[in-house]
Amino acid sequence: MKNSRLDHLFDYPFQRLATLLADVEPPAGLKPLLMHLGEPQLPQPDFVARTLDETQDLWNRYPSARGTAEFRDAAAGWLSRRYRLPQGMIEPARQLLPLPGTKEGIFQMAQLAVPGPEDWPDGKQPAVLMSNPTYHVYKGAAVMSGAEPVLVPATAENNFLPDFEGVSADILARTALIYLCNPSNPQGTVANQEYLSRLIGLARRYDFIIAFDECYAEIYRGDPPTGALEACAASGGSLDNVAVFHSLSKRSSGAGLRSGFVVGAPELMDAFYMLRSTGGAVVPLPILAASAALWREDTHAEQIRAHYEKLFDLAERKLGNRTGFYKPPAGFFLWLDVGDGEAVARDLWRDYAVKTIPGAYFSYPDPETGKNPGRSYIRVALVHDLQDAEEGLTRIAECLGA
Numbered sequence: 150m151k152n153s154r155l156d157h158l159f160d161y162p163f164q165r166l167a168t169l170l171a172d173v174e175p176p177a178g179l180k181p182l183l184m185h186l187g188e189p190q191l192p193q194p195d196f197v198a199r200t201l202d203e204t205q206d207l208w209n210r211y212p213s214a215r216g217t218a219e220f221r222d223a224a225a226g227w228l229s230r231r232y233r234l235p236q237g238m239i240e241p242a243r244q245l246l247p248l249p250g251t252k253e254g255i256f257q258m259a260q261l262a263v264p265g266p267e268d269w270p271d272g273k274q275p276a277v278l279m280s281n282p283t284y285h286v287y288k289g290a291a292v293m294s295g296a297e298p299v300l301v302p303a304t305a306e307n308n309f310l311p312d313f314e315g316v317s318a319d320i321l322a323r324t325a326l327i328y329l330c331n332p333s334n335p336q337g338t339v340a341n342q343e344y345l346s347r348l349i350g351l352a353r354r355y356d357f358i359i360a361f362d363e364c365y366a367e368i369y370r371g372d373p374p375t376g377a378l379e380a381c382a383a384s385g386g387s388l389d390n391v392a393v394f395h396s397l398s399k400r401s402s403g404a405g406l407r408s409g410f411v412v413g414a415p416e417l418m419d420a421f422y423m424l425r426s427t428g429g430a431v432v433p434l435p436i437l438a439a440s441a442a443l444w445r446e447d448t449h450a451e452q453i454r455a456h457y458e459k460l461f462d463l464a465e466r467k468l469g470n471r472t473g474f475y476k477p478p479a480g481f482f483l484w485l486d487v488g489d490g491e492a493v494a495r496d497l498w499r500d501y502a503v504k505t506i507p508g509a510y511f512s513y514p515d516p517e518t519g520k521n522p523g524r525s526y527i528r529v530a531l532v533h534d535l536q537d538a539e540e541g542l543t544r545i546a547e548c549l550g551a
């Protein structure tokens with residue numbers, strides 16, 4: 150016996166990439182450049198290792214699913230600085246939970262939001278909405294919670310912002326959850342405050358939850374992207390129907406630290422605490438201490454951001470004349486329209502030893518048109534040092550004839 154929902158899971162994008170490139174050998178003698186993965190390559194600030202060292206006597210202690218007051222206050226302090234929140238808007242002890250990276254919490258949010266069959270609205274299967282392209286975890290979470298994943302196009306035509314308000318009233322009436330990645334992966338789009346406020350209004354009207362995935366909030370060029378909490382603050386401060394996820398993986402180049410948090414409406418976070426203390430991984434105390442130090446400190450994040458800015462300037466110099474190039478306001482991906490993403494990803498690996506990932510692996514065919522909105526794209530992660538990034542971009546430009 151097994152859970153039949155597993156049959157509706159699908160290959161992880163990187164597994165599909167491995168299959169695509171299984172019979173392709175990069176040229177010997179060229180350094181392979183792995184630009185398919187959004188894994189920041191910059192070093193962490195020294196104080197991370199120092200804090201882990203100073204707290205090593207804590208490894209043998211079970212942490213609480215609520216983390217420590219030090220962690221919660223540091224994370225809430227960063228939120229207040231970053232989003233200029235009014236004092237007292239968030240009660241960290243009740244509304245903020247640490248996560249071992251945000252992926253697991255994002256996945257679990259569907260278990261929290263999606264009702265069981267006995268509570269289905271008018272007996273109809275609940276829906277979980279997300280953009281198309283999407284982060285595969287949102288779709289997997291919808292599938293495993295028993296909901297129907299509904300993908301809403303986020304294409305160049307709508308500035309890569311899914312029109313959730315345009316979804317039919319029938320679907321909205323059975324919507325349990327919307328996932329919104331802002332700034333978005335892979336396109337690097339930033340939703341403005343009006344968009345976020347309207348979305349929150351929609352959630353309250355139809356009484357569903359919105360999970361705002363803001364793990365790219367600190368990687369931007371120009372003005373800092375607004376966030377869901379800022380939108381909540383602007384409309385009186387209530388977090389009803391809202392959960393916001395933040396991570397150190399991108400902000401602090403800490404993907405391996407596995408550290409993030411979720412903040413949201415009090416009752417929602419009470420329920421999330423119950424779920425997580427039942428079956429969620431807790432964050433070890435030394436990691437919480439190092440994470441608190443990172444959330445308290447902004448200089449390293451500014452330096453990391455300045456580095457990405459240089460990489461995007463470089464990309465503009467190398468590829469700026471090419472049709473299909475645009476410099477995204479946020480995130481560290483190039484979302485390049487190259488005509489046939491799979492063919493170009495194979496060419497780049499075979500002839501230039503540059504690994505990228507076809508856009509089609511982040512998106513799904515539109516049920517009406519059958520068209521996959523990511524088909525013509527590749528995603529290029531700009532996460533390396535200047536030298537490797539320059540080399541990779543030069544090779545991509547050569548391959549594309551830019």
Ligand SMILES: Cc1ncc(COP(=O)(O)O)c(C=O)c1O
Nearest residue numbers: 250251252284330334396398409
């Ligand atoms: C859109 C998006 N959300 C969430 C995550 C998860 O990040 P983490 O679990 O490292 O916090 C990632 C990681 O790549 C991502 O791209």
